[in-house]
Amino acid sequence: xxxxxxxxxxxxxxxxxxxxxxxxxxxxxxxxxxxxxxxxxxxxxxxxxxxxxxxxxxxxxxxxxxxxxxxxxxxxxxxxxxxxxxxxxxxxxxxxxxxxxxxxxxxxxxxxxxxxxxxxxxxxxxxxxxxxxxxxxxxxxxxxxxxxxxxxxxxxxxxxxxxxxxxxxxxxxxxxxxxxxxxxxxxxxxxxxxxxxxxxxxxxxxxxxxxxxxxxxxxxxxxxxxxxxxxxxxxxxxxxxxxxxxxxxxxxxxxxxxxxxxxxxxxxxxxxxxxxxxxxxxxxxxxxxxxxxxxxxxxxxxxxxxxxxxxxxxxxxxxxxxxxxxxxxxxxxxxxxxxxxxxxxxxxxxxxxxxxxxxxxxxxxxxxxxxxxxxxxxxxxxxxxxxxxxxxxxxxxxxxxxxxxxxxxxxxxxxxxxxxxxxxxxxxxxxxxxxxxxxxxxxxxxxxxxxxxxxxxxxxxxxxxxxxxxxxxxx
Amino acid sequence: xxxxxxxxxxxxxxxxxxxxxxxxxxxxxxxxxxxxxxxxxxxxxxxxxxxxxxxxxxxxxxxxxxxxxxxxxxxxxxxxxxxxxxxxxxxxxxxxxxxxxxxxxxxxxxxxxxxxxxxxxxxxxxxxxxxxxxxxxxxxxxxxxxxxxxxxxxxxxxxxxxxxxxxxxxxxxxxxxxxxxxxxxxxxxxxxxxxxxxxxxxxxxxxxxxxxxxxxxxxxxxxxxxxxxxxxxxxxxxxxxxxxxxxxxxxxxxxxxxxxxxxxxxxxxxxxxxxxxxxxxxxxxxxxxxxxxxxxxxxxxxxxxxxxxxxxxxxxxxxxxxxxxxxxxxxxxxxxxxxxxxxxxxxxxxxxxxxxxxxxxxxxxxxxxxxxxxxxxxxxxxxxxxxxxxxxxxxxxxxxxxxxxxxxxxxxxxxxxxxxxxxxxxxxxxxxxxxxxxxxxxxxxxxxxxxxxxxxxxxxxxxxxxxxxxxxxxxxxxxxxxxxxxxxxxxxxxxxxxxxxxxx
Numbered sequence: 001x002x003x004x005x006x007x008x009x010x011x012x013x014x015x016x017x018x019x020x021x022x023x024x025x026x027x028x029x030x031x032x033x034x035x036x037x038x039x040x041x042x043x044x045x046x047x048x049x050x051x052x053x054x055x056x057x058x059x060x061x062x063x064x065x066x067x068x069x070x071x072x073x074x075x076x077x078x079x080x081x082x083x084x085x086x087x088x089x090x091x092x093x094x095x096x097x098x099x100x101x102x103x104x105x106x107x108x109x110x111x112x113x114x115x116x117x118x119x120x121x122x123x124x125x126x127x128x129x130x131x132x133x134x135x136x137x138x139x140x141x142x143x144x145x146x147x148x149x150x151x152x153x154x155x156x157x158x159x160x161x162x163x164x165x166x167x168x169x170x171x172x173x174x175x176x177x178x179x180x181x182x183x184x185x186x187x188x189x190x191x192x193x194x195x196x197x198x199x200x201x202x203x204x205x206x207x208x209x210x211x212x213x214x215x216x217x218x219x220x221x222x223x224x225x226x227x228x229x230x231x232x233x234x235x236x237x238x239x240x241x242x243x244x245x246x247x248x249x250x251x252x253x254x255x256x257x258x259x260x261x262x263x264x265x266x267x268x269x270x271x272x273x274x275x276x277x278x279x280x281x282x283x284x285x286x287x288x289x290x291x292x293x294x295x296x297x298x299x300x301x302x303x304x305x306x307x308x309x310x311x312x313x314x315x316x317x318x319x320x321x322x323x324x325x326x327x328x329x330x331x332x333x334x335x336x337x338x339x340x341x342x343x344x345x346x347x348x349x350x351x352x353x354x355x356x357x358x359x360x361x362x363x364x365x366x367x368x369x370x371x372x373x374x375x376x377x378x379x380x381x382x383x384x385x386x387x388x389x390x391x392x393x394x395x396x397x398x399x400x401x402x403x404x405x406x407x408x409x410x411x412x413x414x415x416x417x418x419x420x421x422x423x424x425x426x427x428x429x430x431x432x433x434x435x436x437x438x439x440x441x442x443x444x445x446x447x448x449x450x451x452x453x454x455x456x457x458x459x460x461x462x463x464x465x466x467x468x469x470x471x472x473x474x475x
Numbered sequence: 476x477x478x479x480x481x482x483x484x485x486x487x488x489x490x491x492x493x494x495x496x497x498x499x500x501x502x503x504x505x506x507x508x509x510x511x512x513x514x515x516x517x518x519x520x521x522x523x524x525x526x527x528x529x530x531x532x533x534x535x536x537x538x539x540x541x542x543x544x545x546x547x548x549x550x551x552x553x554x555x556x557x558x559x560x561x562x563x564x565x566x567x568x569x570x571x572x573x574x575x576x577x578x579x580x581x582x583x584x585x586x587x588x589x590x591x592x593x594x595x596x597x598x599x600x601x602x603x604x605x606x607x608x609x610x611x612x613x614x615x616x617x618x619x620x621x622x623x624x625x626x627x628x629x630x631x632x633x634x635x636x637x638x639x640x641x642x643x644x645x646x647x648x649x650x651x652x653x654x655x656x657x658x659x660x661x662x663x664x665x666x667x668x669x670x671x672x673x674x675x676x677x678x679x680x681x682x683x684x685x686x687x688x689x690x691x692x693x694x695x696x697x698x699x700x701x702x703x704x705x706x707x708x709x710x711x712x713x714x715x716x717x718x719x720x721x722x723x724x725x726x727x728x729x730x731x732x733x734x735x736x737x738x739x740x741x742x743x744x745x746x747x748x749x750x751x752x753x754x755x756x757x758x759x760x761x762x763x764x765x766x767x768x769x770x771x772x773x774x775x776x777x778x779x780x781x782x783x784x785x786x787x788x789x790x791x792x793x794x795x796x797x798x799x800x801x802x803x804x805x806x807x808x809x810x811x812x813x814x815x816x817x818x819x820x821x822x823x824x825x826x827x828x829x830x831x832x833x834x835x836x837x838x839x840x841x842x843x844x845x846x847x848x849x850x851x852x853x854x855x856x857x858x859x860x861x862x863x864x865x866x867x868x869x870x871x872x873x874x875x876x877x878x879x880x881x882x883x884x885x886x887x888x889x890x891x892x893x894x895x896x897x898x899x900x901x902x903x904x905x906x907x908x909x910x911x912x913x914x915x916x917x918x919x920x921x922x923x924x925x926x927x928x929x930x931x932x933x934x935x936x937x938x939x940x941x942x943x944x945x946x947x948x949x950x951x952x953x954x955x956x957x958x959x960x961x962x963x964x965x966x967x968x969x970x971x972x973x974x975x976x977x978x979x
Contacts, residue, residue: 005593005595009582009599010599013908028581030581340513391588392582392585
């Protein structure tokens with residue numbers, strides 16, 4: 001036994017008594033946990049499966065490298081049939097869907113030719129007879145904002161080459177009046193058709209050519225680099241977008257002609273990608289999902305594997321509780337608004353993009369993208385404090401994704417339901433804000449947290465499972 | 476409906492640049508300025524020009540590298556004032572100081588990521604949350620002392636079982652005292668360093684041994700002989716030697732001390748243990764390389780002072796005279812009944828065991844058998860009584876009597892007022908964590924108790940001259956108040972029993 005340092009949690013007088021003996025003391029700033037969670041926290045704490053399960057979950061997540069292997073229509077890679085619509089967040093029906101999700105579904109129905117005028121789609125979805133809604137997450141996919149995916153949309157295909165598992169995400173449309181923010185005007189549909197006719201097939205040809213010549217694109221590697229270039233990969237994807245363009249541009253030029261596209265199409269596509277700072281978000285998201293899915297379904301693990309919002313509900317899934325969603329009302333972000341828009345115009349939080357925070361980037365990596373914190377009028381020290389605060393609720397640090405300004409500390413990875421309940425610290429999410437009314441589009445951007453009550457819900461389910469297991473063992 | 480009269484001001488600033496986030500902030504700040512109806516400060520990108528057009532602003536021909544300042548003002552507002560607000564908002568603000576300070580850790584797990592590899596964790600949060608914090612420590616491979624009480628026994632077993640797999644030691648729950656390499660945790664005395672180690676399922680029992688061995692070490696050193704002293708005192712929690720827990724932490728502590736080359740002798744102290752656990756412990760102790768002295772309290776077993784004497788004997792020393800001060804204060808018993816009022820549970824146990832042999836059954840709130848129980852509302856009955864004020868039932872919603880002596884002092888006054896009271900037996904425990912000057916609170920209560928008639932007040936004062944309170948100063952205050960002060964609780968008890976025995 002060597003000269004100890006002492007960590008104290010609880011009464012200050014004991015810390016003082018130790019400090020009075022000239023011994024180093026680290027004091028925990030302990031506060032009571034979320035109300036009513038004490039017994040569940042203790043049950044989960046002593047669940048003998050938990051430490052190993054969480055270790056395995058973290059290792060699985062950190063072990064995944066996401067590669068871009070293909071670009072293809074959702075009908076091919078997801079088996080999506082006409083009338084089937086994917087959406088962001090936990091399951092929801094048209095009756096409870098928010099404005100932006102309804103707007104995106106209406107635009108999607110028009111894109112697929114189910115209706116001529118998007119407004120006519122309201123009746124279609126109200127009847128529900130020939131259409132069905134399903135979360136992206138249930139099909140290994142993720143979608144930003146409304147996250148609506150229809151059969152004709154082209155998807156990024158990412159693969160974990162060790163296991164062969166794949167995840168999918170649509171191509172990013174840019175900012176402003178776009179389908180994912182619930183806009184469905186003619187310019188939205190025109191852009192989507194161009195993406196289906198030109199951008200998607202061209203990216204497919206380019207990606208396949210890159211894969212054939214030099215192997216698939218290491219998306220996890222791009223994330224590693226962009227996190228050191230001022231991006232946090234949720235609300236800021238500038239460096240990532242340009243690195244992707246760097247990797248794909250030669251093949252777009254080289255294979256464009258073979259695929260039947262002229263120089264004008266190639267130039268237009270490159271301009272579109274380079275002019276859209278968020279283009280890489282749709283690769284960051286499925287890369288995060290690919291990693292987190294590796295941590296799913298480990299009995300006893302308290303790690304969050306998905307956070308997602310459908311504009312009405314905020315839901316989380318946890319490794320130790322399978323596919324169950326724990327949901328509560330989605331909150332409105334605190335942030336800055338475009339033009340005349342204000343908080344009353346904003347819809348509640350929406351999108352699968354919180355998968356980035358779930359994987360330890362986005363709001364969790366705020367320290368590496370200080371510009372983002374100014375969305376709520378914060379300062380650079382706020383950004384550093386946010387990332388440090390997220391370490392309080394996470395299980396590990398990601399050695400690949402490091403933050404230079406924090407001495408290259410790894411990003412906080414693996415949200416632990418128990419630590420959220422213990423500290424009351426909620427995951428910090430950077431997000432865009434959609435207009436409340438269908439068709440409006442983006443109204444701002446800001447910061448948001450999940451509704452607190454979903455964490456005690458998930459904890460209760462984990463505690464039930466722990467008690468059942470322990471009862472089973474003692475029989 | 477009348478529309479208020481307004482005016483627009485739009486200007487382009489070539490070569491000015493700020494990122495879009497900054498400009499959104501600037502716009503918001505300017506919107507809040509007096510006389511401003513709405514404002515948009517933005518780079519003249521296509522998207523922003525659309526937004527400006529949507530707001531009804533007329534923007535002149537521009538390039539995306541121009542900054543547009545578009546203001547809509549009340550008709551009587553001053554454009555220059557509004558532009559000043561724009562300029563002010565465009566100046567970046569910097570925090571003045573202290574903002575980069577790192578916030579303290581919120582969980583034990585987080586603290587352990589920041590602390591040394593050998594850090595010991597001391598948990599004193601409410602019992603309902605203690606297990607969670609302790610698990611953090613064990614999971615990270617650290618030893619943990621759990622001062623908290625009211626931890627369910629099933630959680631204690633789970634913690635200790637998991638700790639055994641990880642080679643970590645769980646001291647507690649309800650562990651009041653530990654000394655690790657001379658550093659006291661919880662209620663602990665400062666003692667001479669040495670080569671003895673204690674394993675204690677009892678806080679005040681541990682402190683009694685610390686005090687006695689410290690005194691013996693001083694006396695030996697005064698004779699020019701190698702002093703004895705205590706290197707470690709590892710608490711294990713009062714329930715560790717119960718049937719439910721089965722000595723899990725005691726076993727880990729013994730395993731660890733057996734391999735410590737700086738430990739010559741291990742002493743195990745406990746409140747009365749479960750017999751089968753005591754038997755198993757005795758067998759395991761036999762198998763260790765390091766000699767183990769078992770000081771397990773119980774009927775027919777040795778008292779703590781006898782254990783200390785056996786330890787000294789085993790190390791080849793003769794025990795010193797245990798000090799007594801103020802014996803002149805004490806006259807004959809003033810009544811037939813003995814009143815023991817304790818802050819230390821193990822000291823109370825020890826005295827009860829001795830008194831039961833001399834006087835027969837003793838009523839108590841921690842009775843030796845259930846039929847002798849006292850309830851908190853009625854601690855004074857027409858029989859010999861011994862009360863542990865540190866018991867859970869008497870500390871609910873209040874601090875431990877080592878910190879807040881109110882309850883015991885009240886009971887002391889009640890006992891003194893009872894004509895049947897013949898002798899009052901008290902303890903007082905010094906050390907880290909205890910009240911800074913406990914004698915200052917107890918001495919006036921003793922004086923008051925002896926005001927009307929000279930009731931003998933016998934005090935076992937457990938502490939050392941190295942303790943923050945100073946043993947001699949505390950002792951003098953008690954003696955001056957009329958008490959007879961012992962270092963040995965067994966000696967104090969024996970003295971009280973003699974006085975009661977001699978009462979006619």
